[in-house]
Amino acid sequence: MNQLRRPIEFVKDRLGFETLIKPLDHNAPPETTEGKSQWAYIFGFGILFSFLLQITTGIVLATNYVPSPESAYQSVEFITYEVRFGDTIRAMHWIGASAMVILVLIHAMRVFLTASYKYPREFNWISGVVLLYLTFGMALSGQLLRWDQDGVWTVMVAANFAGRVPFVGEHIAQFVLAGETVSGSTLTQTYALHVFILPIAMVLLIGLHLFLVTYHGISELPKAGKPVNPETYRQEYEEYVEKHQRPYWPQGIWNELFFGGLVVTIIVSLAFFLGPRDLAASPDLTDLDSQPQPDWFIVWYYALISIKPQGYEEVFLVYLPLGFFLFLLILPLIAGKGERHPSKRPFAILGLSVVAGLFIMLTVVGLRAPWVPAYDTEPLQAEQLGTQDERILEGARVFHERGCQYCHQVHGVGGDWGPDLTEVSTRMGPEQIAVRTVQGIGNMPAYQDILTTEEVDLLVEFLTEVDELGPRARE
């Protein structure tokens, strides 16, 4: 026995183990001793464990992934079909990402419900909100790395959102795309974000978050009629925790470790049985015959795009989401004291229900709506255009065939992703139209490798003359 203890003591002593676990060695609120268990507090550990799992599977994926536009899609196929356990690892990374998003949302809701963001834990909440955004950033950037249609479209939505932000929008959009349009640089920059910049930021912030949790102690469950008063709170908390003498380590941490283990077990089993997310078609934006579908956690935003009332796009797509994100960030600064119990905060609970309800409703709407606005439009016909000119009609066919019509309306037919092109000839000359079409800009894909010179000519001719056609020609 002594033989065994000595090396353990040696390691403990030389590593400073006692000091290492010191932060855990404090008294925790005594929910269990009063007969109530403290299962409300387990979600943070679930997140931590799934994050560690993401890092592990992410490293395995990164060793086989090639972040270049020519090879990215094939390398994901290679991982899925050729690498040993590659499909399970991919599935773990994908299901783990979803699990993390879900757990982060639940954790945030729990903290909101128990109002644990109030004094003195304001920065616990603020660092947590930033972590929430970083988690979404990881999920979004990860999608693009598949470099299939779904991922590429999602990033176009992100750029579209960013581009509408007042003043700085264009710069943000250019930053997101690493240029004027989706290209190879978008992929390499997103790769750097996904494997270096965002994870490092997350590790640092998780460190701060955990430090703050141990520094302030876990919040006690709220009691109605016992508001937070900054003058007396700390002392009362100390006394309360002292009285019950329940050390966090090792008693308090038990349920949390159990839950963390459970989360990992569920992710691994689901990955094993369900397999990875199907790869969508490779990202040829002009070949939209398969319906691209974004990953579920961003579907709500797409739903906003498809139901937004005409004329209020900015409000719905930019100001409301942005306002909500800012509100979350500063919440503890505007509501840092007072009642914590849900029964004394009816408006907070109402607000939470509305937001959660909207999220679910929009997700359902978004999952049903087609991702690209106008999929099922037909090319404009001779009767609609009021012309028999062969070249114009050919141009209308190319406009439809090459996917322009999915995004652009002409005489009321087509999608509203991009600007209406009926009167484009009043805004730009033929040269400019050709340049736009070939080079793309913002959410307008570049067509230079896709269209033949003849097709560009047909499109330009069609677009310069179309204003005079249609209803006007029929008059």
Ligand code: HEC
């Ligand atoms: C994925 C959706 C999408 C597709 C497909 C698409 N466009 Fe666009 N297009 C846009 C968007 C978005 C803009 C606005 C870009 C900006 O100014 O930021 C745009 C802008 C333009 C403009 C400039 C219009 C103006 O008023 O500024 C022209 C011309 C144009 N597109 C032509 C075409 C043609 C021709 C095709 C087919 C070969 C096409 N587009 C396919 C989304 C698309």
